[in-house]
Amino acid sequence: MLIILKRIWRLTLLAFSGRAKWRGLGLYGVVLALQFVGVWFGVQLINQNRAFYDALEQMNAPEALKQIGVFFFIISISASSFLIGTWLQENLQMMLRTRLTELALERWMAGRAYWHLRAGYSPNPVDNPDQRIAEDSNNFNELLLYLTLGFISSIVSLFTFVAVLWGLSDFALSFTLFGFDVVIPRYMVWTAFIYVALSTWITHMLGGRLKSRYFMQERREADFRHALMQLRENAEIVARAGGEEAEHRRMADRFRAIQKNWRMVINQQLILGLFTRPYNQTVLRIPTFLSTPAYFAGNVTLGGMMAMASAFSQVTTTLSWFIFQYRRLAEFAAVSERLDGLFAATRDLAPMPDVPRAITHRVEGTDLILRGVQLFTPKGEALRPVPFLHLGAGARVWICGPSGQGKSTLLAAISGLWPYGAGDITRPKGKLCFLPQGPFTAADSLAGMLTYPDDPADTDAAALAAALTAVGLSDRISMLETGGAQSIAGLSQGEQQRIAIARALLAQPDVLIMDEATSALDPVAERQMLSMIRQHLPQAMVICVAHRAPTGLDITQTLALGEGGRELAG
Numbered sequence: 123m124l125i126i127l128k129r130i131w132r133l134t135l136l137a138f139s140g141r142a143k144w145r146g147l148g149l150y151g152v153v154l155a156l157q158f159v160g161v162w163f164g165v166q167l168i169n170q171n172r173a174f175y176d177a178l179e180q181m182n183a184p185e186a187l188k189q190i191g192v193f194f195f196i197i198s199i200s201a202s203s204f205l206i207g208t209w210l211q212e213n214l215q216m217m218l219r220t221r222l223t224e225l226a227l228e229r230w231m232a233g234r235a236y237w238h239l240r241a242g243y244s245p246n247p248v249d250n251p252d253q254r255i256a257e258d259s260n261n262f263n264e265l266l267l268y269l270t271l272g273f274i275s276s277i278v279s280l281f282t283f284v285a286v287l288w289g290l291s292d293f294a295l296s297f298t299l300f301g302f303d304v305v306i307p308r309y310m311v312w313t314a315f316i317y318v319a320l321s322t323w324i325t326h327m328l329g330g331r332l333k334s335r336y337f338m339q340e341r342r343e344a345d346f347r348h349a350l351m352q353l354r355e356n357a358e359i360v361a362r363a364g365g366e367e368a369e370h371r372r373m374a375d376r377f378r379a380i381q382k383n384w385r386m387v388i389n390q391q392l393i394l395g396l397f398t399r400p401y402n403q404t405v406l407r408i409p410t411f412l413s414t415p416a417y418f419a420g421n422v423t424l425g426g427m428m429a430m431a432s433a434f435s436q437v438t439t440t441l442s443w444f445i446f447q448y449r450r451l452a453e454f455a456a457v458s459e460r461l462d463g464l465f466a467a468t469r470d471l472a473p474m475p476d477v478p479r480a481i482t483h484r485v486e487g488t489d490l491i492l493r494g495v496q497l498f499t500p501k502g503e504a505l506r507p508v509p510f511l512h513l514g515a516g517a518r519v520w521i522c523g524p525s526g527q528g529k530s531t532l533l534a535a536i537s538g539l540w541p542y543g544a545g546d547i548t549r550p551k552g553k554l555c556f557l558p559q560g561p562f563t564a565a566d567s568l569a570g571m572l573t574y575p576d577d578p579a580d581t582d583a584a585a586l587a588a589a590l591t592a593v594g595l596s597d598r599i600s601m602l603e604t605g606g607a608q609s610i611a612g613l614s615q616g617e618q619q620r621i622a623i624a625r626a627l628l629a630q631p632d633v634l635i636m637d638e639a640t641s642a643l644d645p646v647a648e649r650q651m652l653s654m655i656r657q658h659l660p661q662a663m664v665i666c667v668a669h670r671a672p673t674g675l676d677i678t679q680t681l682a683l684g685e686g687g688r689e690l691a692g
């Protein structure tokens with residue numbers, strides 16, 4: 123329980139941090155004050171209720187009519203204050219969500235947490251970060267406001283309505299038990315407390331395990347969504363492999379996991395509902411039934427009885443806040459756990475334990491120097507030692523070697539991304555451009571893909587068109603502003619690689635790193651593209667990983683990784 127509260131507290135401090143902190147706290151105060159106004163109107167309604175029924179009992183028509191007017195007056199003002207409060211609360215919710223989302227995104231990008239915290243790369247991988255950032259930071263704020271405001275105003279209501287009930291129920295319950303005369307003064311007040319304490323305990327017993335079930339449900343929903351997303355991203359591969367059945371099976375498995383957990387959730391909800399549903403329905407009637415002995419004994423008027431019934435139900439309603447909010451409280455705990463988990467993981471990007479992390483990485487001068495480099499996989503397996511390499515400005519190296527020897531890992535180490543290994547890496551200063559096998563398709567437009575990660579607005583359309591023409595894709599010039607996926611729809615793998623090459627031409631980097639970036643092109647086109655790179659970027663150092671010799675690039679050096687790895691003269 124303490125752990126849950128600490129998590130909530132940490133997240134609350136984050137949500138109420140930054141520039142809008144005081145505005146946020148101020149708004150919270152106003153919303154809370156409006157809730158207190160609502161409690162005050164509740165008391166006025168009890169008084170009105172009493173006066174109205176007393177007027178009925180006394181057959182006082184003008185007074186009853188007056189009380190009807192009072193009723194509508196109170197309702198219209200309290201409704202307005204309620205609506206204004208809700209509107210302000212929703213504004214505050216967006217404000218807090220904005221802050222928390224900003225922070226979550228900041229942390230997710232800082233230190234490349236999104237890269238480190240993947241399964242297989244980190245001892246504490248973060249599952250479904252998209253759900254945590256997009257949904258949980260919204261749900262957290264909604265529940266935070268709803269539950270804390272509800273809780274505080276319930277406490278205030280409780281004291282207020284207990285005082286009202288205390289004042290109204292100044293009569294005792296007398297009966298004989300085992301020959302003893304028992305007198306319970308103000309029994310309506312005590313009954314309310316005992317009634318709710320008992321109910322709360324039963325609710326907790328019946329619904330205790332729901333929290334972990336809700337948590338699991340969210341996770342399974344996210345896994346299912348993720349599988350569907352993967353199908354969308356790999357539509358081409360699945361369709362060509364005729365993988366519909368396998369995909370269907372995978373989706374069905376994930377959906378079955380949802381169903382299984384859902385069944386447990388609803389069974390537990392049913393058990394909880396067996397108690398809470400009748401409880402909800404009886405809570406408004408019980409006080410009337412309980413006060414009938416006092417009414418028949420002449421201790422209380424009809425108006426007094428009705429007012430007492432209202433006060434009693436207000437007391438029990440506020441006391442039973444915990445029962446009514448049980449599901450939300452469980453959800454709140456689950457959401458906080460996920461969101462706090464994300465922040466905790468990003469605070470400390472813990473590396474894999476017991477794997478060496480002794481690479482000295484420098485960015486200086488104009489040369490690339492690899493000295494005594496030995497890389498490891500995140501599991502701690504040593505890759506082939508990397509031979510000594512010294513590349514001067516404008517040099518072009520081909521890194522080759524059998525699959526799985528660590529070529530891509532070496533590129534990641536040169537970029538400063540790969541933490542596992544030992545040795546010295548000195549990389550030249552200046553702009554670095556990395557070309558993977560495919561283009562970056564998540565950009566919002568083709569122009570965005572061509573200039574990634576720079577802002578497309580900073581490059582003029584003529585330059586973009588020239589780059590597309592240079593790589594033989596002039597027919598896509600008209601689609602520069604079209605959405606990412608749509609603008610490359612129908613392009614072959616080789617054509618997609620041409621887009622990535624156009625990006626390198628536009629970037630004019632000092633160091634160009636290519637990882638199988640021309641693997642899908644035919645040898646003639648590959649030679650053409652590579653010689654164009656050489657001509658357009660004559661000063662750039664090019665580091666090229668490829669299985670076949672990058673003819674056209676006019677390589678100056680070759681680095682062979684793997685059995686008998688050695689640096690060869692170009």
Ligand SMILES: Nc1ncnc2c1ncn2[C@@H]1O[C@H](COP(=O)(O)OP(=O)(O)OP(=O)(O)O)[C@@H](O)[C@H]1O
Nearest residue numbers: 242243499500501524525526527528529530531532
């Ligand atoms: N996160 C990881 N967890 C476990 N092993 C990993 C991880 N990342 C890389 N490896 C392993 O490190 C080795 C080198 O991988 P890398 O991708 O660098 O090879 P490569 O030489 O580029 O292969 P290819 O030519 O097939 O692209 C492989 O055996 C790979 O399985």
